[in-house]
Amino acid sequence: MSENDLKKEVTDKYSLRGRVFSRLREDILSGKYEEGEELREVAIGEELGVSRTPVREAFRQLELEGLIRIVPNKGAYVTGISAKDVKDIYMIRSRLEGLAARWATEHITDEQLEEMEENVYLAKFHAEKGHLEQLAELDNRFHEIMYEASGSKMLEHQLKDFHQYVIRVRKKTLSSARGPKSNLEHEGIMEAIKARDPELSEKLAHEHIINAYENLVKNGFA
Amino acid sequence: MSENDLKKEVTDKYSLRGRVFSRLREDILSGKYEEGEELREVAIGEELGVSRTPVREAFRQLELEGLIRIVPNKGAYVTGISAKDVKDIYMIRSRLEGLAARWATEHITDEQLEEMEENVYLAKFHAEKGHLEQLAELDNRFHEIMYEASGSKMLEHQLKDFHQYVIRVRKKTLSSARGPKSNLEHEGIMEAIKARDPELSEKLAHEHIINAYENLVKNGFA
DNA sequence: AAATGTTTGATTGTATACAATAATACACGA
């Protein structure tokens, strides 16, 4: 590996620690554990059939990922996300997604561009049919394609990190009917990328996230 | 604590793990350990007088912070920073510093503004005298003030994270003679904040980081 | 009854023993 990520992906799926980490992350994001709930080392260990050691190491990582909060000598608690946190995340994302779009404009490959076009086209279809599930799936994928096309592991990692929180937030809100409008905006971003206009693609991607946030607020996010 | 940080600061200075973590981070950032150097659990433990357990837990955190890279069943290696990483970091920072300046414009307190003015004033003095050490110190502090003034723990945490890398990079380059120009730009940002012009302050802070990067390149950063 | 001290149990923090893995050195045969 010539180019090493600064923030390494936690991909050690075959160690117990890695499995505990992935599993706990999933469970927290899916809402299995409530906000503020206390996670006990032995209980988690027994549930997953491992000792406390790998559980503790996974805890340390989850703490740094921001999913749990460890109080020394007390315990580990699932962190909550405040309304302000959500706003901050979306505003930060808006800037970084803008940057990703700019870089994608400069580095996207033909294959990636093709997948993007396919994505937008397919989304249009599902929007007409009212398939919200598939629409959400395609929405996520569109952004991932853009991250990958940016050609920056650093930025990709940052944005994927934030995406975790977005997923958690979405769980708390009704899946809105923004799908079609969102897809239209995707199309605009894509066209700007195709036109090799970094200025425009950055601007549109930026606005896209702002719009998503405003939609969230309008839909009564607490 | 009503508002909880999403990404928790690692502040557990009184546990062995916390001390190992802080110490290793310092040593890596200061350059005591070279890029690619392998860190062995027992060796580190012996050096700090602790067993492997706290060392391992600290390793997991350092891995997520991106300072080391853990290869399963092999070892922990100090990560390197490529020229592209540096560029990516500066570009990402440029956007986030812009956002921080915007928010600072909206949320800065009188005390913070006063410290900022003092900072710029003092820096001007040291610039004239050619005190590079103090100038660099004040430079760092200026940005920290802005992070704090942004009123966003999320953003503050992100930017402080990146700052780590900036420090490492600076170690590798001659301390440039950019100090005075940098301070002039700080003054501009501050004036925009004072004038309550978020648009302008974001733009200036953004450009400030771009300039810093270009200076880095000009000064022959590899 | 209120406040304070004490005991007890549960939980985390750390050290250490043992298992699994990987790299190295070496022996052996083609």
Next chain:
DNA sequence: TCGTGTATTATTGTATACAATCAAACATTT
């Protein structure tokens, strides 16, 4: 000599035992 297989050793991965800490229940004193 080269390549392959095997033994050895060092290192990480995991489990467990013990120490330190905290919280809650209980007792004691005023």
